Amino acid sequence: xxxxxxxxxxxxxxxxxxxxxxxxxxxxxxxxxxxxxxxxxxxxxxxxxxxxxxxxxxxxxxxxxxxxxxxxxxxxxxxxxxxxxxxxxxxxxxxxxxxxxxxxxxxxxxxxxxxxxxxxxxxxxxxxxxxxxxxxxxxxxxxxxxxxxxxxxxxxxxxxxxxxxxxxxxxxxxxxxxxxxxxxxxxxxxxxxxxxxxxxxxxxxxxxxxxxxxxxxxxxxxxxxxxxxxxxxxxxxxxxxxxxxxxxxxxxxxxxxxxxxxxxxxxxxxxxxxxxxxxxxxxxxxxxxxxxxxxxxxxxxxxxxxxxxxxxxxxxxxxxxxxxxxxxxxxxxxxxxxxxxxxxxxxxxxxxxxxxxxxxxxxxxxxxxxxxxxxxxxxxxxxxxxxxxxxxxxxxxxxxxxxxxxxxxxxxxxxxxxxxxxxxxxxxxxxxxxxxxxxxxxxxxxxxxxxxxxxxxxxxxx
Ligand code: PEP
Ligand code: CO
Numbered sequence: 256x257x258x259x260x261x262x263x264x265x266x267x268x269x270x271x272x273x274x275x276x277x278x279x280x281x282x283x284x285x286x287x288x289x290x291x292x293x294x295x296x297x298x299x300x301x302x303x304x305x306x307x308x309x310x311x312x313x314x315x316x317x318x319x320x321x322x323x324x325x326x327x328x329x330x331x332x333x334x335x336x337x338x339x340x341x342x343x344x345x346x347x348x349x350x351x352x353x354x355x356x357x358x359x360x361x362x363x364x365x366x367x368x369x370x371x372x373x374x375x376x377x378x379x380x381x382x383x384x385x386x387x388x389x390x391x392x393x394x395x396x397x398x399x400x401x402x403x404x405x406x407x408x409x410x411x412x413x414x415x416x417x418x419x420x421x422x423x424x425x426x427x428x429x430x431x432x433x434x435x436x437x438x439x440x441x442x443x444x445x446x447x448x449x450x451x452x453x454x455x456x457x458x459x460x461x462x463x464x465x466x467x468x469x470x471x472x473x474x475x476x477x478x479x480x481x482x483x484x485x486x487x488x489x490x491x492x493x494x495x496x497x498x499x500x501x502x503x504x505x506x507x508x509x510x511x512x513x514x515x516x517x518x519x520x521x522x523x524x525x526x527x528x529x530x531x532x533x534x535x536x537x538x539x540x541x542x543x544x545x546x547x548x549x550x551x552x553x554x555x556x557x558x559x560x561x562x563x564x565x566x567x568x569x570x571x572x573x574x575x576x577x578x579x580x581x582x583x584x585x586x587x588x589x590x591x592x593x594x595x596x597x598x599x600x601x602x603x604x605x606x607x608x609x610x611x612x613x614x615x616x617x618x619x620x621x622x623x624x625x626x627x628x629x630x631x632x633x634x635x636x637x638x639x640x641x642x643x644x645x646x647x648x649x650x651x652x653x654x655x656x657x658x659x660x661x662x663x664x665x666x667x668x669x670x671x672x673x674x675x676x677x678x679x680x681x682x683x684x685x686x687x688x689x690x691x692x693x694x695x696x697x698x699x700x701x702x703x704x705x706x707x708x709x710x711x712x713x714x715x716x717x
Pocket of ligand 2: 337619
């Protein structure tokens with residue numbers, strides 16, 4: 256008789272959980288839909304639509320995150336703060352893919368370990384806001400909560416939360432995934448041809464020489480291996496790409512949460528790697544309740560106000576079995592606070608023997624406003640938070656396993672500084688984000704180089 260396949264057996268089903276159990280908890284950051292019938296009809300349609308990812312991809316990613324937890328891989332998670340429906344276009348998608356591929360090439364080359372590539376795309380359409388309404392000249396309207404909920408224009412029609420937007424978000428996510436998968440299957444990410452992913456800047460950037468040297472070095476290594484083995488090294492022509500987004504709009508996430516024929520339990524099939532944002536991470540809140548019961552790897556953003564006991568309770572609820580790769584904490588403290596806020600959390604987790612993957616988001620704790628009214632971030636602060644994160648983990652005996660970045664493949668001017676030393680005056684030239692400021696392609700690559708330099712310095716014998 257064949258042995259039962261243990262991967263099909265539940266270890267222990269999450270206690271009293273179902274895809275709707277979050278509805279009994281306090282759900283913050285949720286839009287108020289005016290028409291319950293319209294909402295239910297949109298959700299019924301979503302429940303019939305095909306998923307965007309598969310359970311076996313999700314489980315493969317979980318395995319890779321478990322390896323990152325052990326220091327055998329590094330995670331690069333990046334993309335827009337918020338995608339929008341208008342920018343679901345060929346150029347935007349392929350340029351974003353190019354910059355992520357270039358960064359991962361720099362990281363693989365410099366860190367000598369495989370990189371797990373996770374995009375903030377194909378579903379990053381819902382945003383938390385600091386207030387429910389926005390008031391201009393005495394007129395108050397619901398805040399813009401991302402294209403999946405309402406529109407950014409300050410009119411009552413645009414700001415009305417529209418459930419049909421969830422269906423459009425699903426379609427746009429599917430188009431994005433489809434194009435990314437087709438590019439990768441077609442050899443776009445082939446290490447034999449890194450010139451496919453050149454962006455225009457490579458000709459004139461101060462970083463171009465360093466990048467070119469690296470690409471030539473990798474090309475030589477590939478040819479050397481092929482000469483040695485007498486055959487083409489085939490697995491170099493494809494890479495894996497995973498998707499992630501903030502699991503904020505719970506009715507949408509619920510509608511994409513399904514059971515599948517050959518794996519036990521429930522999977523959120525709208526993305527591989529959903530995360531809970533800082534504003535919705537209450538241990539007894541609806542978002543934590545929802546993510547508790549799915550089998551995806553999940554992440555939680557951890558800000559400067561989180562105390563050690565809160566973090567331990569999140570682990571109790573979200574990863575009671577101490578499953579490798581299951582839980583990631585993305586800390587986002589700010590360059591001026593990380594040295595004070597992070598070490599007690601690392602120490603509490605280490606003392607308690609809890610295993611998580613730690614990722615640093617050096618973006619969200621470093622947002623500021625300029626005198627001319629732009630929301631921006633300084634490259635120096637982003638770099639500083641990342642470098643401090645490496646040092647603080649090393650000092651605590653824990654490990655920084657990845658970086659989480661807001662970036663774009665476009666030539667925008669949203670963050671200050673970097674190799675081209677962008678100033679406040681430059682922000683006016685190409686500031687395009689409706690939400691948070693992103694690293695442009697050049698600044699993003701510079702972050703990858705900075706990570707490599709830092710890691711090399713830490714691992715050098717003294
Ligand atoms: C974000 O990632 O865009 C975001 C809102 O982050 P946080 O929840 O960390 O503030
Ligand atoms: Co953001």
